[in-house]
Amino acid sequence: MNSNTDASRSIKASVPVSLHARTSVEQVEEGRELAPKFDQDGLITCITTDADSGDVLMLGYMNHEALVKTVQTGKAHYWSRSRKTLWHKGATSGLVQEVEEMRVDDDQDAVWLRVRVSGSGASCHVGYRSCFYRCIPVGKEHGAGKELIFTESSKTFDPNLIYGDAPNPTLL
Amino acid sequence: MNSNTDASRSIKASVPVSLHARTSVEQVEEGRELAPKFDQDGLITCITTDADSGDVLMLGYMNHEALVKTVQTGKAHYWSRSRKTLWHKGATSGLVQEVEEMRVDDDQDAVWLRVRVSGSGASCHVGYRSCFYRCIPVGKEHGAGKELIFTESSKTFDPNLIYGDAPNPTLL
Numbered sequence: 001m002n003s004n005t006d007a008s009r010s011i012k013a014s015v016p017v018s019l020h021a022r023t024s025v026e027q028v029e030e031g032r033e034l035a036p037k038f039d040q041d042g043l044i045t046c047i048t049t050d051a052d053s054g055d056v057l058m059l060g061y062m063n064h065e066a067l068v069k070t071v072q073t074g075k076a077h078y079w080s081r082s083r084k085t086l087w088h089k090g091a092t093s094g095l096v097q098e099v100e101e102m103r104v105d106d107d108q109d110a111v112w113l114r115v116r117v118s119g120s121g122a123s124c125h126v127g128y129r130s131c132f133y134r135c136i137p138v139g140k141e142h143g144a145g146k147e148l149i150f151t152e153s154s155k156t157f158d159p160n161l162i163y164g165d166a167p168n169p170t171l172l
Numbered sequence: 173m174n175s176n177t178d179a180s181r182s183i184k185a186s187v188p189v190s191l192h193a194r195t196s197v198e199q200v201e202e203g204r205e206l207a208p209k210f211d212q213d214g215l216i217t218c219i220t221t222d223a224d225s226g227d228v229l230m231l232g233y234m235n236h237e238a239l240v241k242t243v244q245t246g247k248a249h250y251w252s253r254s255r256k257t258l259w260h261k262g263a264t265s266g267l268v269q270e271v272e273e274m275r276v277d278d279d280q281d282a283v284w285l286r287v288r289v290s291g292s293g294a295s296c297h298v299g300y301r302s303c304f305y306r307c308i309p310v311g312k313e314h315g316a317g318k319e320l321i322f323t324e325s326s327k328t329f330d331p332n333l334i335y336g337d338a339p340n341p342t343l344l
Contacts, residue, residue, distance in 0.1 A: 015314065022344045029298050029342055032319040034308060037343075047219050047228055054226015056219055056275075059282045074311020099311060103228075103304040104320065106296055107342035110231045112304045124278055126201050132275040132284045136206060139246020139271060142187065147204040148276065170201055170279035171209075172194045 017068045022108075029106050036067065037109040043079055044109060048123065050130075051100040051114040057123035058131045060089075062111065074099045076113055082169035093162050094119045120156040125169060127155030189240045194280075201278050208239065209281040215251055216281060220295065222302075223272040223286040229295035230303045232261075234283070246271045248285055254341035265334050266291045292328040297341060299327030 020033040028035055036044050043061040050057055060078040062070065065086055069077040076097035080087040090096030097115035104111050117123055124131040134148040192205040200207055208216050215233040222229055232250040234242065237258055241249040248269035252259040262268030269287040276283050289295055296303040306320040 017314070018319075025340055025342050025344065028344065032306075032321075034320060045217065045231060047231060049221070049226065049228065054221065056221065056284045059217060059219060059277060071308060071310045071314050074314070102308040102310045103323070104306055104308055105231060105303040106298045106300070106305070111308070112228045126278045128278070131277040133278070134276055136243060136274040136276055136283070138243050138274045142189070142243050142246070147190075148206060151275070168197055170197050172197065172200065
């Protein structure tokens with residue numbers, strides 16, 4: 001990475017992101033204006049998938065600032081509901097998510113990120129690659145007494161080494 | 173479809189689905205028991221992707237009943253927040269979602285369905301295949317004055333013909 005790249009990035013980051021007021025269903029569903037609907041907590045839901053495999057890696061949330069930072073930098077930012085802070089994914093673990101493509105849904109209350117993950121490629125705080133590492137048997141498979149089935153046989157990192165004694169975001 | 177198949181389905185549907193109480197972080201994250209966390213509205217978030225392409229088709233919500241029906245039948249059921257009713261996806265439009273695989277995330281507050289959609293293959297009430305039919309330019313692409321970019325050039329069905337004058341679920 002040279003200083004030209006850094007300079008170019010800092011110029012991009014300073015360009016404001018236009019979020020429009022929501023004025024009609026037609027504008028929201030059929031328009032070209034980004035007019036996101038944040039919920040009562042000021043958050044929008046974000047689905048993050050692996051750009052190559054299509055696997056869902058995680059489900060996160062963005063506030064206004066996280067959405068803007070993601071658009072400006074091309075790196076995934078979220079709002080951490082457990083830590084109540086802006087969360088540049090990978091700042092602690094090194095597992096940065098480079099955004100290949102970002103999409104918004106019909107009523108603009110959710111976004112979808114297709115990402116490439118640096119380092120070991122993991123996105124889950126438990127140590128697995130995807131947060132969705134267990135199957136629920138359904139339909140024909142249901143009824144045979146099966147419970148959850150693990151789809152990943154080993155962890156990609158040791159959460160204790162990466163996160164130390166930081167609080168676990170999983171709540172009962 | 174013959175009567176044997178119907179009988180077999182009805183037996184499967186009558187097998188209860190065991191939802192476990194949440195007793196520890198280890199049980200929730202590392203266990204084989206399905207112990208979902210429903211939010212204050214009794215809902216769990218559901219990401220639905222196309223089993224072949226990996227594209228995200230929609231983001232929905234399930235209550236307890238919708239989750240159980242999906243597991244029992246292998247067909248996607250949701251809770252419609254706009255209509256406040258159980259929603260067997262495709263009951264009106266014919267665009268049934270057959271579940272190829274169902275997964276649950278680390279803290280069990282979200283599920284992921286990989287589905288095959290019957291009929292035209294659409295999952296979006298606006299008429300597009302995916303609800304995520306518009307890109308938000310990010311990073312290097314951001315700053316060039318671009319707004320949303322459509323990724324689908326035409327609709328797969330006319331929503332007016334399918335849904336008539338039913339209320340539009342998009343709220344401002």
